[in-house]
Amino acid sequence: MSDSQRDSDQHIRLFIPGPTEVRPEILDAQTRWMIGHRMPEAAELFGRVQEKLRQVFLTESRVYVTASSGTGWQEGAVRNLVARKALNCVNGAFADRWREVTEANGKANAVLEAPWGEPIRPEAVVERLAGGEFDAVTIVHNETSTGVVSPIQEIAAAVRALPNGEEITILVDSVSGLSGAELRFDEWDLDMVFTSSQKAFALPPGLAFAAVSDRALAKARTVENRGYYFDIVDLEKYLLRNQTPATPAISLLYALDRQLEDMVAEGMPARFARHLAMRDRTITWAQERGFSLFAAEGYRSPTVTCVTNDRGLDIGALNQYLRRHGMIISNGYGPLKGKNFRIAHMGDTTMTELDELLATIDGYLNSEA
Numbered sequence: 001m002s003d004s005q006r007d008s009d010q011h012i013r014l015f016i017p018g019p020t021e022v023r024p025e026i027l028d029a030q031t032r033w034m035i036g037h038r039m040p041e042a043a044e045l046f047g048r049v050q051e052k053l054r055q056v057f058l059t060e061s062r063v064y065v066t067a068s069s070g071t072g073w074q075e076g077a078v079r080n081l082v083a084r085k086a087l088n089c090v091n092g093a094f095a096d097r098w099r100e101v102t103e104a105n106g107k108a109n110a111v112l113e114a115p116w117g118e119p120i121r122p123e124a125v126v127e128r129l130a131g132g133e134f135d136a137v138t139i140v141h142n143e144t145s146t147g148v149v150s151p152i153q154e155i156a157a158a159v160r161a162l163p164n165g166e167e168i169t170i171l172v173d174s175v176s177g178l179s180g181a182e183l184r185f186d187e188w189d190l191d192m193v194f195t196s197s198q199k200a201f202a203l204p205p206g207l208a209f210a211a212v213s214d215r216a217l218a219k220a221r222t223v224e225n226r227g228y229y230f231d232i233v234d235l236e237k238y239l240l241r242n243q244t245p246a247t248p249a250i251s252l253l254y255a256l257d258r259q260l261e262d263m264v265a266e267g268m269p270a271r272f273a274r275h276l277a278m279r280d281r282t283i284t285w286a287q288e289r290g291f292s293l294f295a296a297e298g299y300r301s302p303t304v305t306c307v308t309n310d311r312g313l314d315i316g317a318l319n320q321y322l323r324r325h326g327m328i329i330s331n332g333y334g335p336l337k338g339k340n341f342r343i344a345h346m347g348d349t350t351m352t353e354l355d356e357l358l359a360t361i362d363g364y365l366n367s368e369a
Ligand SMILES: Cc1ncc(COP(=O)(O)O)c(C=O)c1O
Pocket: 017, 018, 069, 070, 071, 072, 094, 095, 140, 142, 143, 144, 145, 173, 174, 175, 176, 196
Protein backbone atom coordinates (compact mmCIF):
# COMPACT_ATOMS: atom_id res chain seq x y z
CA MET A 1 0.00 0.00 0.00
CA SER A 2 1.39 3.41 -0.83
CA ASP A 3 1.59 6.12 1.79
CA SER A 4 -0.93 8.21 -0.11
CA GLN A 5 -3.44 5.33 0.03
CA ARG A 6 -2.74 5.13 3.72
CA ASP A 7 -3.70 8.81 3.87
CA SER A 8 -0.66 10.57 5.19
CA ASP A 9 -2.84 13.57 6.15
CA GLN A 10 -4.25 11.53 8.97
CA HIS A 11 -0.95 10.18 10.16
CA ILE A 12 -0.30 11.14 13.75
CA ARG A 13 3.20 10.11 14.74
CA LEU A 14 3.08 8.29 18.05
CA PHE A 15 5.46 9.39 20.77
CA ILE A 16 3.30 7.61 23.33
CA PRO A 17 4.51 4.56 25.25
CA GLY A 18 2.51 2.14 23.16
CA PRO A 19 1.26 1.53 20.65
CA THR A 20 4.34 2.94 19.01
CA GLU A 21 4.96 4.00 15.44
CA VAL A 22 5.04 1.13 12.91
CA ARG A 23 6.99 1.65 9.68
CA PRO A 24 5.04 1.33 6.39
CA GLU A 25 7.04 -1.69 5.22
CA ILE A 26 6.18 -3.51 8.43
CA LEU A 27 2.49 -2.63 8.08
CA ASP A 28 2.64 -3.91 4.50
CA ALA A 29 4.19 -7.23 5.50
CA GLN A 30 0.84 -8.11 7.10
CA THR A 31 -0.93 -8.25 3.74
CA ARG A 32 0.67 -11.46 2.46
CA TRP A 33 -1.58 -14.40 1.50
CA MET A 34 -3.06 -16.32 4.36
CA ILE A 35 -1.73 -19.76 5.27
CA GLY A 36 -3.08 -22.47 7.55
CA HIS A 37 -1.33 -22.81 10.86
CA ARG A 38 -0.79 -26.55 10.38
CA MET A 39 0.80 -26.04 6.94
CA PRO A 40 4.58 -26.42 6.57
CA GLU A 41 4.81 -22.75 5.55
CA ALA A 42 3.54 -21.75 9.00
CA ALA A 43 6.08 -23.97 10.76
CA GLU A 44 8.85 -22.40 8.67
CA LEU A 45 7.63 -18.94 9.57
CA PHE A 46 7.38 -19.82 13.25
CA GLY A 47 10.83 -21.39 13.23
CA ARG A 48 12.39 -18.33 11.60
CA VAL A 49 10.72 -16.05 14.11
CA GLN A 50 11.83 -18.21 17.06
CA GLU A 51 15.46 -18.10 15.99
CA LYS A 52 15.46 -14.31 15.79
CA LEU A 53 13.44 -13.77 18.97
CA ARG A 54 16.13 -15.63 20.89
CA GLN A 55 18.67 -13.14 19.59
CA VAL A 56 16.53 -10.25 20.79
CA PHE A 57 15.92 -11.75 24.24
CA LEU A 58 19.62 -12.74 24.35
CA THR A 59 18.74 -16.30 25.23
CA GLU A 60 19.26 -19.81 24.03
CA SER A 61 16.01 -20.81 25.78
CA ARG A 62 12.63 -20.77 24.18
CA VAL A 63 10.44 -17.69 23.54
CA TYR A 64 6.71 -18.40 23.38
CA VAL A 65 4.60 -16.31 21.02
CA THR A 66 0.94 -15.76 21.81
CA ALA A 67 -1.93 -13.94 20.19
CA SER A 68 -2.49 -11.68 23.17
CA SER A 69 -1.19 -8.51 24.70
CA GLY A 70 1.32 -8.45 27.56
CA THR A 71 -1.30 -8.63 30.30
CA GLY A 72 -1.94 -12.21 29.22
CA TRP A 73 1.57 -13.08 30.37
CA GLN A 74 1.18 -11.27 33.69
CA GLU A 75 -1.50 -13.89 34.22
CA GLY A 76 0.42 -16.73 32.55
CA ALA A 77 3.50 -16.05 34.69
CA VAL A 78 1.70 -16.42 38.00
CA ARG A 79 -0.50 -19.32 36.86
CA ASN A 80 2.49 -21.36 35.69
CA LEU A 81 5.16 -20.34 38.12
CA VAL A 82 3.79 -19.39 41.53
CA ALA A 83 3.49 -22.57 43.57
CA ARG A 84 3.27 -21.21 47.13
CA LYS A 85 3.47 -17.44 47.42
CA ALA A 86 4.55 -14.53 45.23
CA LEU A 87 6.33 -11.37 46.27
CA ASN A 88 4.88 -8.62 44.06
CA CYS A 89 7.28 -5.67 43.80
CA VAL A 90 5.16 -2.57 43.23
CA ASN A 91 6.57 0.80 42.19
CA GLY A 92 3.96 2.00 39.72
CA ALA A 93 0.65 1.32 38.00
CA PHE A 94 1.67 -1.69 35.90
CA ALA A 95 3.52 -3.38 38.74
CA ASP A 96 0.37 -2.87 40.78
CA ARG A 97 -1.72 -4.38 37.99
CA TRP A 98 0.47 -7.50 38.24
CA ARG A 99 -0.30 -7.65 41.95
CA GLU A 100 -3.99 -7.44 41.07
CA VAL A 101 -3.62 -10.19 38.45
CA THR A 102 -1.80 -12.38 41.00
CA GLU A 103 -4.66 -11.98 43.45
CA ALA A 104 -7.34 -12.42 40.77
CA ASN A 105 -5.79 -15.81 40.01
CA GLY A 106 -6.09 -16.83 43.63
CA LYS A 107 -2.36 -16.93 44.33
CA ALA A 108 -1.07 -16.12 47.80
CA ASN A 109 1.03 -12.97 47.73
CA ALA A 110 2.64 -10.14 49.64
CA VAL A 111 3.68 -6.74 48.36
CA LEU A 112 7.03 -4.98 48.45
CA GLU A 113 6.31 -1.35 47.79
CA ALA A 114 8.60 1.42 46.56
CA PRO A 115 7.43 5.00 45.98
CA TRP A 116 6.38 5.90 42.42
CA GLY A 117 9.42 7.38 40.69
CA GLU A 118 11.80 5.03 42.52
CA PRO A 119 13.15 1.68 41.32
CA ILE A 120 12.81 -1.65 43.08
CA ARG A 121 16.08 -2.03 44.95
CA PRO A 122 17.96 -5.36 45.28
CA GLU A 123 18.51 -4.97 49.07
CA ALA A 124 14.79 -4.56 49.69
CA VAL A 125 13.94 -7.60 47.56
CA VAL A 126 16.39 -9.96 49.25
CA GLU A 127 15.42 -8.74 52.68
CA ARG A 128 11.84 -9.87 51.99
CA LEU A 129 12.83 -13.10 50.27
CA ALA A 130 15.34 -14.18 52.89
CA GLY A 131 12.65 -15.63 55.20
CA GLY A 132 11.96 -18.47 52.74
CA GLU A 133 8.22 -17.70 52.53
CA PHE A 134 8.18 -17.00 48.75
CA ASP A 135 8.87 -19.18 45.72
CA ALA A 136 8.48 -16.41 43.11
CA VAL A 137 9.01 -12.68 42.71
CA THR A 138 7.35 -10.36 40.17
CA ILE A 139 9.17 -7.22 39.01
CA VAL A 140 8.46 -4.71 36.28
CA HIS A 141 11.64 -3.91 34.38
CA ASN A 142 10.46 -0.63 32.89
CA GLU A 143 7.57 1.08 34.73
CA THR A 144 5.70 2.85 31.97
CA SER A 145 3.65 4.94 34.39
CA THR A 146 6.71 6.59 35.95
CA GLY A 147 9.56 6.21 33.45
CA VAL A 148 11.65 4.18 35.89
CA VAL A 149 13.90 1.27 34.98
CA SER A 150 14.66 -1.15 37.82
CA PRO A 151 18.10 -2.81 38.09
CA ILE A 152 17.02 -6.32 37.10
CA GLN A 153 20.57 -7.61 36.73
CA GLU A 154 21.49 -6.57 40.29
CA ILE A 155 18.19 -7.80 41.70
CA ALA A 156 18.60 -11.22 40.06
CA ALA A 157 22.22 -11.52 41.25
CA ALA A 158 21.18 -10.66 44.81
CA VAL A 159 18.32 -13.18 44.73
CA ARG A 160 20.53 -15.97 43.38
CA ALA A 161 23.06 -15.27 46.15
CA LEU A 162 20.48 -16.15 48.82
CA PRO A 163 20.78 -19.67 50.31
CA ASN A 164 17.47 -20.58 48.59
CA GLY A 165 18.14 -18.28 45.62
CA GLU A 166 18.05 -21.02 42.99
CA GLU A 167 14.55 -21.97 44.10
CA ILE A 168 13.10 -18.51 43.65
CA THR A 169 11.47 -17.94 40.28
CA ILE A 170 12.30 -14.49 38.92
CA LEU A 171 9.42 -13.17 36.80
CA VAL A 172 9.96 -9.97 34.84
CA ASP A 173 7.50 -7.78 32.94
CA SER A 174 9.53 -5.96 30.30
CA VAL A 175 6.50 -4.89 28.28
CA SER A 176 7.79 -1.38 27.61
CA GLY A 177 11.48 -2.23 27.95
CA LEU A 178 12.49 -5.23 25.94
CA SER A 179 14.67 -4.54 22.90
CA GLY A 180 15.02 -0.88 23.95
CA ALA A 181 16.20 -1.07 27.57
CA GLU A 182 19.04 -3.56 28.05
CA LEU A 183 17.94 -6.96 29.24
CA ARG A 184 20.02 -10.13 28.92
CA PHE A 185 17.89 -13.15 29.75
CA ASP A 186 20.58 -15.84 29.99
CA GLU A 187 23.41 -13.73 31.34
CA TRP A 188 21.22 -12.30 34.10
CA ASP A 189 19.84 -15.74 34.97
CA LEU A 190 16.14 -14.85 34.75
CA ASP A 191 13.22 -17.31 34.70
CA MET A 192 10.53 -15.56 32.70
CA VAL A 193 10.55 -12.28 30.82
CA PHE A 194 7.64 -11.16 28.67
CA THR A 195 6.85 -8.24 26.43
CA SER A 196 4.19 -6.99 24.01
CA SER A 197 4.54 -6.31 20.29
CA GLN A 198 3.27 -2.73 20.38
CA LYS A 199 6.09 -1.18 22.41
CA ALA A 200 9.84 -1.25 21.65
CA PHE A 201 9.33 -3.95 19.00
CA ALA A 202 7.47 -1.28 16.97
CA LEU A 203 4.80 -3.67 15.73
CA PRO A 204 1.02 -3.44 15.80
CA PRO A 205 -0.59 -4.66 19.04
CA GLY A 206 -1.75 -8.26 19.27
CA LEU A 207 1.31 -10.39 19.97
CA ALA A 208 3.15 -11.11 23.18
CA PHE A 209 6.45 -12.91 23.70
CA ALA A 210 7.66 -14.75 26.79
CA ALA A 211 11.13 -16.22 27.33
CA VAL A 212 11.19 -19.07 29.84
CA SER A 213 14.19 -20.79 31.43
CA ASP A 214 14.61 -24.59 31.62
CA ARG A 215 14.38 -24.31 35.39
CA ALA A 216 11.04 -22.50 35.16
CA LEU A 217 9.63 -24.97 32.65
CA ALA A 218 10.58 -27.86 34.93
CA LYS A 219 8.87 -26.11 37.83
CA ALA A 220 5.71 -25.46 35.81
CA ARG A 221 5.32 -29.20 35.25
CA THR A 222 4.80 -29.51 39.02
CA VAL A 223 2.36 -26.60 39.40
CA GLU A 224 -1.35 -27.34 39.40
CA ASN A 225 -4.06 -25.26 37.71
CA ARG A 226 -1.76 -23.62 35.18
CA GLY A 227 -4.78 -22.53 33.21
CA TYR A 228 -5.21 -23.34 29.52
CA TYR A 229 -4.29 -20.62 27.03
CA PHE A 230 -0.96 -19.72 28.65
CA ASP A 231 0.01 -23.18 29.89
CA ILE A 232 3.74 -23.26 29.14
CA VAL A 233 3.91 -27.05 29.30
CA ASP A 234 1.44 -27.17 26.40
CA LEU A 235 3.07 -24.26 24.56
CA GLU A 236 6.41 -26.07 24.81
CA LYS A 237 4.98 -29.24 23.31
CA TYR A 238 3.85 -27.32 20.24
CA LEU A 239 6.91 -25.09 20.04
CA LEU A 240 9.07 -28.18 19.60
CA ARG A 241 7.34 -28.63 16.23
CA ASN A 242 7.23 -24.90 15.47
CA GLN A 243 3.53 -24.59 16.15
CA THR A 244 1.14 -23.12 18.67
CA PRO A 245 -1.73 -24.98 20.37
CA ALA A 246 -4.31 -22.41 19.22
CA THR A 247 -4.54 -20.45 15.97
CA PRO A 248 -1.73 -17.88 15.83
CA ALA A 249 -2.12 -14.31 14.54
CA ILE A 250 -0.55 -15.12 11.18
CA SER A 251 -0.62 -11.62 9.66
CA LEU A 252 1.12 -10.26 12.73
CA LEU A 253 3.70 -13.04 12.49
CA TYR A 254 4.50 -11.86 8.96
CA ALA A 255 5.12 -8.39 10.33
CA LEU A 256 7.16 -9.79 13.22
CA ASP A 257 9.31 -11.88 10.87
CA ARG A 258 10.03 -8.79 8.76
CA GLN A 259 10.67 -6.52 11.75
CA LEU A 260 12.98 -9.01 13.48
CA GLU A 261 15.20 -9.00 10.38
CA ASP A 262 15.88 -5.32 10.95
CA MET A 263 16.18 -5.64 14.72
CA VAL A 264 18.77 -8.39 14.43
CA ALA A 265 20.60 -6.46 11.71
CA GLU A 266 20.78 -3.39 13.97
CA GLY A 267 22.08 -5.63 16.77
CA MET A 268 21.03 -5.43 20.39
CA PRO A 269 24.00 -3.37 21.69
CA ALA A 270 23.36 -0.73 19.00
CA ARG A 271 19.64 -0.80 19.72
CA PHE A 272 20.21 -0.28 23.45
CA ALA A 273 22.67 2.54 22.71
CA ARG A 274 20.24 4.29 20.35
CA HIS A 275 17.54 4.24 23.02
CA LEU A 276 19.93 5.60 25.66
CA ALA A 277 20.98 8.41 23.34
CA MET A 278 17.33 9.38 22.76
CA ARG A 279 16.67 9.22 26.50
CA ASP A 280 19.64 11.51 27.19
CA ARG A 281 18.55 13.96 24.49
CA THR A 282 15.05 14.14 25.98
CA ILE A 283 16.37 14.64 29.51
CA THR A 284 18.72 17.45 28.43
CA TRP A 285 15.92 19.10 26.46
CA ALA A 286 13.60 18.97 29.49
CA GLN A 287 16.15 20.25 31.99
CA GLU A 288 17.23 23.12 29.75
CA ARG A 289 13.60 24.27 29.67
CA GLY A 290 13.15 24.25 33.42
CA PHE A 291 11.49 20.86 33.80
CA SER A 292 12.65 18.21 36.25
CA LEU A 293 12.38 14.47 35.76
CA PHE A 294 9.92 12.30 37.66
CA ALA A 295 12.17 9.22 37.77
CA ALA A 296 15.03 9.04 40.26
CA GLU A 297 18.44 9.84 38.83
CA GLY A 298 20.29 6.74 37.69
CA TYR A 299 17.03 4.88 37.01
CA ARG A 300 15.61 6.83 34.09
CA SER A 301 14.06 4.69 31.41
CA PRO A 302 15.74 4.36 28.02
CA THR A 303 12.32 4.06 26.34
CA VAL A 304 10.01 6.60 28.02
CA THR A 305 10.78 9.85 29.81
CA CYS A 306 8.38 11.13 32.42
CA VAL A 307 8.78 14.93 32.57
CA THR A 308 7.48 16.71 35.67
CA ASN A 309 5.16 19.52 34.62
CA ASP A 310 7.00 22.20 36.64
CA ARG A 311 5.83 24.92 34.24
CA GLY A 312 2.17 24.07 34.83
CA LEU A 313 1.42 23.42 31.16
CA ASP A 314 -2.04 22.44 30.01
CA ILE A 315 -1.00 19.02 28.68
CA GLY A 316 -4.28 18.62 26.78
CA ALA A 317 -3.68 21.90 24.97
CA LEU A 318 -0.06 20.93 24.25
CA ASN A 319 -1.27 17.69 22.71
CA GLN A 320 -3.88 19.52 20.61
CA TYR A 321 -1.06 21.69 19.27
CA LEU A 322 1.11 18.62 18.61
CA ARG A 323 -1.76 16.87 16.83
CA ARG A 324 -2.06 19.82 14.46
CA HIS A 325 1.59 19.12 13.62
CA GLY A 326 0.94 15.40 13.20
CA MET A 327 2.36 14.11 16.48
CA ILE A 328 1.21 13.09 19.93
CA ILE A 329 2.73 12.47 23.38
CA SER A 330 1.16 11.09 26.59
CA ASN A 331 -0.24 12.78 29.63
CA GLY A 332 0.84 11.55 33.06
CA TYR A 333 -0.58 8.15 33.99
CA GLY A 334 -3.55 7.86 36.35
CA PRO A 335 -2.96 10.02 39.44
CA LEU A 336 -0.06 11.73 37.62
CA LYS A 337 -2.33 13.18 34.90
CA GLY A 338 -1.55 16.87 34.49
CA LYS A 339 1.37 16.57 36.90
CA ASN A 340 3.68 15.21 34.29
CA PHE A 341 3.83 14.24 30.67
CA ARG A 342 5.52 11.30 29.00
CA ILE A 343 7.59 11.26 25.86
CA ALA A 344 8.22 7.80 24.44
CA HIS A 345 11.41 7.30 22.43
CA MET A 346 11.21 3.65 21.65
CA GLY A 347 11.06 1.17 18.83
CA ASP A 348 12.13 2.50 15.45
CA THR A 349 11.96 6.16 16.44
CA THR A 350 15.06 8.00 15.27
CA MET A 351 16.94 10.89 16.84
CA THR A 352 15.84 13.08 13.92
CA GLU A 353 12.18 12.32 14.59
CA LEU A 354 12.66 12.94 18.29
CA ASP A 355 14.34 16.28 17.53
CA GLU A 356 11.34 17.22 15.36
CA LEU A 357 9.02 16.46 18.24
CA LEU A 358 11.08 18.44 20.75
CA ALA A 359 11.31 21.39 18.34
CA THR A 360 7.54 21.30 17.93
CA ILE A 361 7.04 21.32 21.70
CA ASP A 362 9.41 24.32 21.76
CA GLY A 363 7.09 25.98 19.26
CA TYR A 364 4.23 25.50 21.72
CA LEU A 365 6.28 26.76 24.69
CA ASN A 366 7.28 29.87 22.73
CA SER A 367 3.68 30.52 21.71
CA GLU A 368 2.71 30.35 25.39
CA ALA A 369 5.47 32.71 26.55
C1 LIG B 1 4.95 -2.22 32.11
C2 LIG B 1 3.67 -2.69 31.49
N1 LIG B 1 3.18 -3.88 31.85
C3 LIG B 1 2.04 -4.35 31.32
C4 LIG B 1 1.32 -3.62 30.41
C5 LIG B 1 0.10 -4.18 29.81
O1 LIG B 1 0.43 -4.59 28.53
P1 LIG B 1 -0.66 -4.81 27.40
O2 LIG B 1 -1.36 -3.52 27.21
O3 LIG B 1 0.19 -5.25 26.21
O4 LIG B 1 -1.55 -5.89 27.89
C6 LIG B 1 1.78 -2.36 30.01
C7 LIG B 1 1.03 -1.55 29.05
O5 LIG B 1 1.31 -0.42 28.79
C8 LIG B 1 2.99 -1.90 30.56
O6 LIG B 1 3.48 -0.71 30.19
